[in-house]
Amino acid sequence: MTNHAILTAEEHRDLRVRTDRGVALGDAVMSCITVPSEFRQVQNDYPILFRRNPERDDFAAVALFGFEAGENLFLDGDRWDADHQPLAIAIQPFLIGANAAGFGDKQVHIDLASPRIGTGEGTRVFAADGRPTPYLESIAEQLGALDEGYQGAGAFFAALKRHDLLEPLTLEVTLDDGAINRLVGFHVIDEDRLRALDAAALGELHDGDHLMPIFMALASLANLGKLIARKNRRMAHG
Template sequence: MTHMALLNNVEHHDLRVISDHGVEYGDSINLTPVFPTEFAEAQRDYPIVFRKDEKGQYSAVALLGLDKGENLFLTNEGWQGRYIPAIHQRGPFVIGRQNQEVDGEIRREPVIFVDLEDRRVSRSEGHPLFLKHGGNSPYLQHVSHVLRVINKGAEIAGPMFAAFEAADLIEPASLEIRLDEHTVYQVPDIYSINEQKLATLSGPALESLHTSGFLRAAYLVLASLPNVSRLISLKNAKRTQNA
């Protein structure tokens, strides 16, 4: 059950949000969406790959674990990655659109909604959303930034993948993760950037990717792939603890 409400400092003046991470908050997954607006941060911790839906649309995901429902960065102490993907930082909040008058014109402006049924929402625990004497709290300012990252990232993801396809950069990827001589994981149905084609781009194709900012995004995706070795280390450490 959800109960989405337009966030405001009158009805929700005493609202608080628990910002912890755990299985109970939906953080125990092995793949999670990431957006172009956070590639620079996410590529330091996680392998970034692409998935394709039934309509043929691409999206970017970060690989968090090897087994279904496994987040190797999630421990009893919380999320241990240096960067937490925005979709897991937003908590019980989403961005919506509402008609508002701006400079005499009616515009569809972004507004924040909160799910009042979310178990992280409280009147007694967690971070306050509003200051006692008015204004947004530092936590709500952070949430606003995270929602902008998601919103802007969702807007540019389509054009980015269209540009990658136009430059013939996307290719099926074969990701084989070998823990030892007996344990091998295959990550199916993923795509990545063709490094050779990216390196040999020239002329209008190169210029177009560069001016749009998508060239940097392609290189960030490639730079993320060595993080597979970190997943192997985390997985082997977990196996040792459970042995």
């Protein structure tokens, strides 16, 4: 269950948010949404895959953390073991949404049902005088970047569809202990199709600022081997 509310100094003056990490705080997730404008940072640590929504016949990009539901191989106790946390993880339990009238500037919302809502512990959201703390200012900046990325993602996925650049991923991983993990339901950039595009198609992708995120998504697949190594280490240490 969620309990979303518009964040205000009047209602949430004493609110604190836990910024540490842990299973109890909702971090045991296999993946999270990412956006093309973030691919450059995400590809340093995580595989970037694409997941199709059959009801809407569209795609979303995800940063992959594990091979099965509830598995986050980057979660090490109360620590996130990577240099970059994807924006969709870093901004929790905040989100961005329309104001009560449904138009105008978007506002910062918060999920008051999140386990990150502290009871006397955590980082203050507002200072005693009601001004936003540096923490909230950072969150607002990240929310803005994520929202802007969402707004620009439609054109990116339309370009991938137009040039038929996504193919289903078939991955079967045999771990050191003989266990087999199968990764299904995801897509990746079709590198052969990309190489076969003519100059006009490549120019169109370049003009739309789509080539860089495509290359970043392709480069990120090297992290699949690193993720398998994390899984093997996790299995070896129980």
